[in-house]
Amino acid sequence: MTNEHQTVAFIGAGNMSGAIIAGLVSNGYPASNIIAANPSMPKLETLQNNLGINITTDNIQACQHADVVVLAVKPHLIQQVCQQLADSTDLSGKCFISVAAGVNIIPMQAALGFAAPVIRCMPNTPSQIGLGVSGMYASGEVSENQRQFADQLMQSVGIVQWLDSEAQIDDLIAVAGSAPAYFFAFMEAMQNKAMALGFSKADSRKLVQQTALGAAHMVVENDDLDISTLRENVTSKGGTTQQALTTFAQGGLAELVDKAMQSAIDRAVEMAKDNS
Numbered sequence: 001m002t003n004e005h006q007t008v009a010f011i012g013a014g015n016m017s018g019a020i021i022a023g024l025v026s027n028g029y030p031a032s033n034i035i036a037a038n039p040s041m042p043k044l045e046t047l048q049n050n051l052g053i054n055i056t057t058d059n060i061q062a063c064q065h066a067d068v069v070v071l072a073v074k075p076h077l078i079q080q081v082c083q084q085l086a087d088s089t090d091l092s093g094k095c096f097i098s099v100a101a102g103v104n105i106i107p108m109q110a111a112l113g114f115a116a117p118v119i120r121c122m123p124n125t126p127s128q129i130g131l132g133v134s135g136m137y138a139s140g141e142v143s144e145n146q147r148q149f150a151d152q153l154m155q156s157v158g159i160v161q162w163l164d165s166e167a168q169i170d171d172l173i174a175v176a177g178s179a180p181a182y183f184f185a186f187m188e189a190m191q192n193k194a195m196a197l198g199f200s201k202a203d204s205r206k207l208v209q210q211t212a213l214g215a216a217h218m219v220v221e222n223d224d225l226d227i228s229t230l231r232e233n234v235t236s237k238g239g240t241t242q243q244a245l246t247t248f249a250q251g252g253l254a255e256l257v258d259k260a261m262q263s264a265i266d267r268a269v270e271m272a273k274d275n276s
């Protein structure tokens, strides 16, 4: 990665920061150029012990020497953290990357006290193993260099999709940010049924995870085929798969997925109003 000696500070060392930092370090980003700040120590110590990054309980200290500040606290705390940083240190020249859902750029800039370069980034937790998806949108103040750096940073933990409008971040949340949980929920339900059928918990998990992995690989490795064709290839006329898929259709699976994804988008819009 070029620009690899830029110092990146993560404010908030929870699930999403942990996933991105793990992905960065395993991809060769120097741990000495990463610092994470969190109010409590246990998560920080785990990150330091496992990945060798710098840690602090002081957001301001983390921010002071950083070129790039990743804001990764819960959405309702983003403005408070921005204000804390603005009140205590010189923020000029720093680029901010916010991974928060439902907090728009304008209120963040207001809390930072100037028209700061802010990038909205919507990653997902598979970033931890280099298989993430990140939607990115840059404010007008972001320089080409800063944009390229953010692009390289997030590409090192998965694929990056730049968006034309900030509103599309909300769509990206429904399609990718929240979406690992949809697949986990589906796999959980399948594991539960396998257990009800008498398989052990471990065997149920093994059977379900290998099937999910195989199905995902089939999609990735057959990009000339529509996903619907892959589905049809499993479905013998009058057979077992058809019966299962009919049961899903009767339960309104496609409509339910549409409704669930739309509800995620609606929630992001609602959160942005609360955080404005």
Ligand SMILES: NC(=O)C1=CN([C@@H]2O[C@H](COP(=O)(O)OP(=O)(O)OC[C@H]3O[C@@H](n4cnc5c(N)ncnc54)[C@H](OP(=O)(O)O)[C@@H]3O)[C@@H](O)[C@H]2O)C=CC1
Residues within 6 Å of the ligand: 011, 012, 013, 014, 015, 016, 017, 037, 038, 039, 040, 043, 059, 072, 073, 074, 075, 077, 081, 099, 100, 101, 122, 123, 124, 125, 177, 178
């Ligand atoms: N989880 C996911 O899959 C995704 C999350 N996001 C976004 O990432 C952000 C973080 O989510 P997630 O990682 O899941 O949440 P977590 O709760 O796991 O992490 C948030 C972290 O912030 C810490 N924190 C609380 N207050 C402060 C503060 N004032 N200063 C610094 N750190 C603080 C918390 O510490 P403590 O626990 O000690 O209070 C916690 O470790 C959210 O805005 C979310 O929208 C985006 C995409 C995907």
Ligand SMILES: O=C(O)[C@@H]1CCC=N1
Residues within 6 Å of the ligand: 101, 173, 177, 178
């Ligand atoms: O559930 C949330 O609000 C965050 C954003 C996407 C994934 N987790």
